Amino acid sequence: MSSIAQQHTSTFSARDLELKLKQVKLTHPEQSLPSPPSSDSGSSSPKQDSEESYFLRSLKECLAIYEEPSRPRGQSLALLSDEEVIMLANNGNIATYALEKLFGMDQLERAVRIRRAILSRASATGTLETSSIPYENYDYSRVLGACCENVVGYIPDPPWPEGTLVASTSRGCKALNAGGGVSTVLVGDGMTRGPAIDFPSAIQAGKAKAWIDSNEGHAALREAFESTSRFAKLKSLKTAIAGRTLYVRFATTTGDAMGMNMISMGTEKALEAMQKRFPEMVVLALSGNYCTDKKPAAINWIEGRGKSVVAEAVIPGHVVKTVLKTTVRDLCNLNVKKNLMGSAMAGSIGGFNAHAANILTAIFLATGQDPAQNVESSMCMTLMEPTGLNGEDLLVSVTMPCIEVGTVGGGTVLAPQQGVLDMLGVRGAHPQQPGQNAQTLARIIASAVLAGELSLLSALAAGHLIKAHMAHNRSQVNTPAASVPVTPGAGFTSRA
Ligand code: ADP
DSSP, X not given: OHHHHHHHHOOOOHHHHHHHHHHHHHHOGGGOOOOOOOOSSSSOOOOXXXXXXXXXXXXXXXXXXXXXXXXXXXXXXXXXXXXXXXXXXXXXXXXXXXXXXHHOGGGHHHHHHHHHHHHHHHSSSOOGGGSSOOOSSOOGGGTTTTTOSSOOOOOOOOSOOSTTHHHHHHHHHHHHHHTTOOEEEEEEEEEEEOOEEEOSSHHHHHHHHHHHHSHHHHHHHHHHHHTTOSSEEEEEEEEEEETTEEEEEEEEEETTBOOHHHHHHHHHHHHHHHHHHOTTOEEEESOOSSSOOSSOOHHHHHHOOEEEEEEEEEEOHHHHHHTSOSOHHHHHHHIIIIIIIIHXXXXXXXXXXXXXXXXXXXXXXXXXXXXXXXXXXXXXXXXEEEESGGGOEEEEEEXXXXXXXXXXXXXXXXXXXXXXXXXXXXXXXXXXSTTHHHHHHHHHHHHHHHHHHHHHHHHHHHTOHHHHHHHHHOOSTTOOOOOOOOSHHHHHHHHO
């Protein structure tokens, strides 16, 4: 253990580091990174594609170029080779997190390439620098300051890594279309934030609760809240007390944004107004888990969060037979025994469905939503009952109270995700009615979930599930080779 710890904590002098970096270049010339134009400082210039390209100026020379006061830092960095920038970063002259800011917008890819090298060489595995994680030809200008910090590349994202899901959901769509399509109803729209506020005593907390619940208190908080954004309209305030701690669940419309930033700003402003009235109160956290964001919670299932949508369809009996290969009776029976009774037996909250999370998460990833919000967004109750003459057709619905989506902000600014939003006709802000694009996206998700539920339940009712998985999910070519664990953690585990 001690030898591993030493290995990880050993430090180099600047000179050692310089030698080490030279060694890396000479022993792995294929890892060489393109060098920028030479400096006019009189130092030997690194040339590409020659032995000399591995020549590294001294730390002192590089520092002099980097810190030359007559030039902006970005220009100075352009005069240094990648290896020289790495040397300065490892010596503490350049913060790795600030590479993009220092390089400027026209060298964003270079910043990512250099960060990969620095982190890779400092890691136990040393694989990142030359790994198959791609980093080239990506529009990092959309990521910077919006989606991610300390970027080292990107992962091409297949939204559905489980075979059969596309095929199965397509079959569900076919059945829905054959029945005339899906109707959706939006029954709620409100993102929530629930701060935790301490008072010196339960009595004082109770007084604050009564004030918030009064017309006067409600109006004061609403005025402050709505001053922060033209899209944020306060819909409700729900209060609850535990001991001397008060929880307030703010619910607001957020236009076409998913809304967490927007509601956080509004909540902060409202609490400032409240503080004037109750100077003894202490805001413990803007999110006191009474929201509830990205964690299972009954309050979301009961009250809703984000968009609350019901999607419904009628499938003619003959389509149930020919497309879904089962019967209305078998489907309804299985839905009750599995999705309703089975989930009740398991003590589920909001899990009265077969696999809503599969479909919802795929669309979340493809459209730039926050995938961690699939926790509450996937809550769904699937219902099936016979309808029509003699009950020969199927009435099916999904009820989803917490679809948390936006078409502006977050990952929706990235080009591929925008391409998908475009395809669905809901990219960006709705030009006439703010909020309508995000609401339509929620309706689309509920409809797709309906297709997924219909097809999976049918496969289960007909006993086709395992057969379909074997056909679509067991590709021999894609079984990865075993790899030897190299992290210290893995080593310790095997010795324990
Ligand atoms: P979120 O609140 O989901 O985290 P952001 O705050 O990142 O999202 O994005 C919302 C931003 O987009 C706000 O600055 C808001 O003023 C702007 N915006 C422009 N048009 C709209 C719209 N139709 N709906 C919501 N926000 C919009």
